[in-house]
Amino acid sequence: MNVTFYKYQGTGNDFIMIDNRELFFDADNYALIAKLCERRMGIGADGLILLQNREGYDFEMVYYNADGRPGSMCGNGGRCTVQFARQLNVIQEKAFFLAADGDHYATIDSQGQVSLKMNDVVQVETGTDYYFLNTGSPHYVQFVDALDQFNVFAEGKLIRYNDRFKAEGTNVNFAQLQPEPQLFVRTYERGVEDETFSCGTGVTATALAASYQGATSPVSIRTLGGNLQVAFEATATGFTNIYLIGPAQYVFTGTITV
Numbered sequence: 001m002n003v004t005f006y007k008y009q010g011t012g013n014d015f016i017m018i019d020n021r022e023l024f025f026d027a028d029n030y031a032l033i034a035k036l037c038e039r040r041m042g043i044g045a046d047g048l049i050l051l052q053n054r055e056g057y058d059f060e061m062v063y064y065n066a067d068g069r070p071g072s073m074c075g076n077g078g079r080c081t082v083q084f085a086r087q088l089n090v091i092q093e094k095a096f097f098l099a100a101d102g103d104h105y106a107t108i109d110s111q112g113q114v115s116l117k118m119n120d121v122v123q124v125e126t127g128t129d130y131y132f133l134n135t136g137s138p139h140y141v142q143f144v145d146a147l148d149q150f151n152v153f154a155e156g157k158l159i160r161y162n163d164r165f166k167a168e169g170t171n172v173n174f175a176q177l178q179p180e181p182q183l184f185v186r187t188y189e190r191g192v193e194d195e196t197f198s199c200g201t202g203v204t205a206t207a208l209a210a211s212y213q214g215a216t217s218p219v220s221i222r223t224l225g226g227n228l229q230v231a232f233e234a235t236a237t238g239f240t241n242i243y244l245i246g247p248a249q250y251v252f253t254g255t256i257t258v
């Protein structure tokens with residue numbers, strides 16, 4: 001079978017996008033998805049996304065981590081799927097779509113920046129040296145010094161595989177407050193099991209955590225793959241009106257025989 005795919009990236013978090021409106025691609029073939037995401041034997045990506053029809057929505061986003069397993073919400077992938085839906089003429093500059101964590105609204109501005117509304121965060125666990133919250137995916141957030149030199153892979157892996165998290169996994173974000181942009185974030189991603197250049201739900205979680213350390217909305221964030229913004233309002237126990245804003249870019253298209 002020939003599979004036509006589109007490669008997209010959002011601040012360096014890269015995805016294989018497949019137009020599956022006709023359901024030609026077997027969404028349960030996790031081994032094939034892992035193979036396509038593999039960087040030496042396949043196309044190479046941090047994740048794979050199927051764009052599908054869904055009644056009552058412009059489209060549905062079906063997201064898989066690079067290991068082939070169905071993921072939870074992916075913020076950069078969500079922004080890329082919105083841009084992909086526009087390339088396919090499924091939407092113009094506004095979208096209402098379904099993802100793993102529920103409904104999402106998004107808009108694309110004239111600069112190509114995609115603003116994605118994230119689900120409300122109802123609670124934030126605050127530990128002695130960490131925050132733990134769910135922004136569509138689970139995120140552990142720790143503030144550190146000298147983040148440029150920090151071993152994100154080794155330290156992130158230790159937390160992701162500790163007794164608390166090893167069964168379900170968690171994404172692990174390390175962050176540093178700085179003058180401009182306000183925040184620098186690096187993320188070890190579950191399901192990729194490595195540091196990625198950027199993680200949208202992770203940047204969102206870290207911006208919310210940073211508000212307890214004095215950061216104010218909108219928070220500007222630097223990742224290894226570019227800059228993002230997160231806007232939000234605090235509630236009694238969490239946050240509402242959360243937006244993840246940044247670029248989402250088409251890279252190339254191709255066909256692979258599987």
Ligand SMILES: N[C@H](CCC[C@H](N)C(=O)O)C(=O)O
Nearest residue numbers: 074075076137190199200201
């Ligand atoms: N890169 C994604 C996160 C994927 C979440 C996934 N790694 C998981 O929780 O299993 C993002 O931009 O939000």
